[in-house]
Amino acid sequence: MFKKTILKNGLRIITVPMQGTNTITVLVLCGTGSDYESKNINGISHFLEHMFFKGTKNRPTPDSIKHELDSMGSVSNAFTSHEVTGYHIKAAKTYLDQSLDLLADIYKNSLLPAEEIDRERQVVIEEMHRDWDTPTLYIWWVWENLLYGDQPAGWDVIGEEKVIRGLPRQDFADYFQHQYVASNTAVVVAGNFAEQETIEKITSTFSDLRDGSPERQKPAVKEEQKNPAIKIVYKETDQTHLAIGFRGLDANHPDRYIADILAAILGGSWSARMWDKIREKLGLAYTVMTAHESYSNRGFLVTYAGVDHKNVEKTIQAALEEYKKIVEEPVGEAELKRVKDYIRGTTLIGLESSSSMASFVGGEEMLTGKPVTIDEVFGIIDKVTIEDIRRVAGTIIKKDNLNLAMIGPFKEDGRLSKLLESF
Numbered sequence: 001m002f003k004k005t006i007l008k009n010g011l012r013i014i015t016v017p018m019q020g021t022n023t024i025t026v027l028v029l030c031g032t033g034s035d036y037e038s039k040n041i042n043g044i045s046h047f048l049e050h051m052f053f054k055g056t057k058n059r060p061t062p063d064s065i066k067h068e069l070d071s072m073g074s075v076s077n078a079f080t081s082h083e084v085t086g087y088h089i090k091a092a093k094t095y096l097d098q099s100l101d102l103l104a105d106i107y108k109n110s111l112l113p114a115e116e117i118d119r120e121r122q123v124v125i126e127e128m129h130r131d132w133d134t135p136t137l138y139i140w141w142v143w144e145n146l147l148y149g150d151q152p153a154g155w156d157v158i159g160e161e162k163v164i165r166g167l168p169r170q171d172f173a174d175y176f177q178h179q180y181v182a183s184n185t186a187v188v189v190a191g192n193f194a195e196q197e198t199i200e201k202i203t204s205t206f207s208d209l210r211d212g213s214p215e216r217q218k219p220a221v222k223e224e225q226k227n228p229a230i231k232i233v234y235k236e237t238d239q240t241h242l243a244i245g246f247r248g249l250d251a252n253h254p255d256r257y258i259a260d261i262l263a264a265i266l267g268g269s270w271s272a273r274m275w276d277k278i279r280e281k282l283g284l285a286y287t288v289m290t291a292h293e294s295y296s297n298r299g300f301l302v303t304y305a306g307v308d309h310k311n312v313e314k315t316i317q318a319a320l321e322e323y324k325k326i327v328e329e330p331v332g333e334a335e336l337k338r339v340k341d342y343i344r345g346t347t348l349i350g351l352e353s354s355s356s357m358a359s360f361v362g363g364e365e366m367l368t369g370k371p372v373t374i375d376e377v378f379g380i381i382d383k384v385t386i387e388d389i390r391r392v393a394g395t396i397i398k399k400d401n402l403n404l405a406m407i408g409p410f411k412e413d414g415r416l417s418k419l420l421e422s423f
Contacts, residue, residue, distance in 0.1 A: 043159015
């Protein structure tokens with residue numbers, strides 16, 4: 001169970017008490033990310049995340065922040081996505097107050113020194129280059145760009161190198177001032193703590209956070225696909241990395257969890273259909289998986305595989321056959337039960353720690369504004385029927401929604417297009 005408290009300034013506090021742990025996780029979330037950027041500042045959300053660890057009024061140097069985190073024996077980090085930026089500390093429960101104080105300090109009082117911004121530019125660019133050189137990461141940049149093109153939903157979260165090199169300090173200061181406001185912030189605490197006392201502590205610690213509404217809003221996503229689409233990034237790799245799938249459902253869609261179960265049936269486990277067909281029966285890949293990813297205003301169903309170059313067409317054909325089969329033939333009762341049980345089990349295992357609970361509840365709050373309990377999720381899953389799976393599969397898995405992204409030593413010569421057109 002969790003408790004959600006909304007302060008007068010709009011700040012949301014979510015507390016998730018847990019028994020049987022000696023840790024706490026503090027997660028501070030801001031409802032901003034690359035979806036809120038314009039082309040001339042693409043990447044600033046992620047870059048600013050880095051800058052929060054470079055010094056504050058109370059902790060004036062990067063060393064003062066790093067040394068304090070290490071002195072708590074904590075696990076700490078930050079992340080930026082299309083829609084959310086987050087900062088978290090996981091530590092022994094005795095460090096709750098110190099964790100809250102440190103995160104509040106960097107969230108409210110980061111100095112953003114110009115010399116640190118200039119020094120960090122190359123660090124961000126090296127992170128970018130690392131991702132480019134890691135096809136299992138870069139394939140998702142290619143996939144989203146294929147689906148959404150030249151709009152924030154299709155831009156890389158990390159931005160473009162030329163933009164990162166030229167961002168002036170004033171842009172950071174403006175973005176910080178107008179996006180990092182109370183009404184755009186949620187503070188999540190999960191683990192072993194006194195709930196009411198902690199709510200009061202958060203209220204006091206964040207009471208002077210900037211008021212007002214965030215200045216930047218994300219634009220509506222344009223989705224105008226009419227035919228199967230392909231995007232190939234030519235790269236001399238040992239494997240071809242491919243992502244093949246369809247536009248899906250957003251996080252607020254009533255059928256979202258049905259789409260999640262559909263993805264699990266197709267490629268969520270060792271018993272899943274894509275795994276069984278592509279890896280076990282055909283021996284084409286080591287890694288095969290299918291997922292349904294939901295943002296607040298868009299989603300997609302996608303299968304990933306890394307395969308030998310000569311097996312690309314065979315793998316695509318196998319994936320298309322499984323997609324078609326799940327639309328045309330009802331899922332069996334035993335298979336549906338097995339997948340539901342698998343989801344329950346892996347979800348419970350995944351949520352044993354305070355950090356995972358904070359991410360689960362906090363992530364849902366930022367996407368939908370309506371976080372749910374595990375029991376509520378399981379209740380929704382229990383009600384999903386064979387007909388629900390078939391109905392949602394038929395809604396998502398359609399030829400005019402079909403997309404293929406690839407990284408490998410290929411240039412499109414028409415064969416792959418014909419393969420997709422035959423679906």
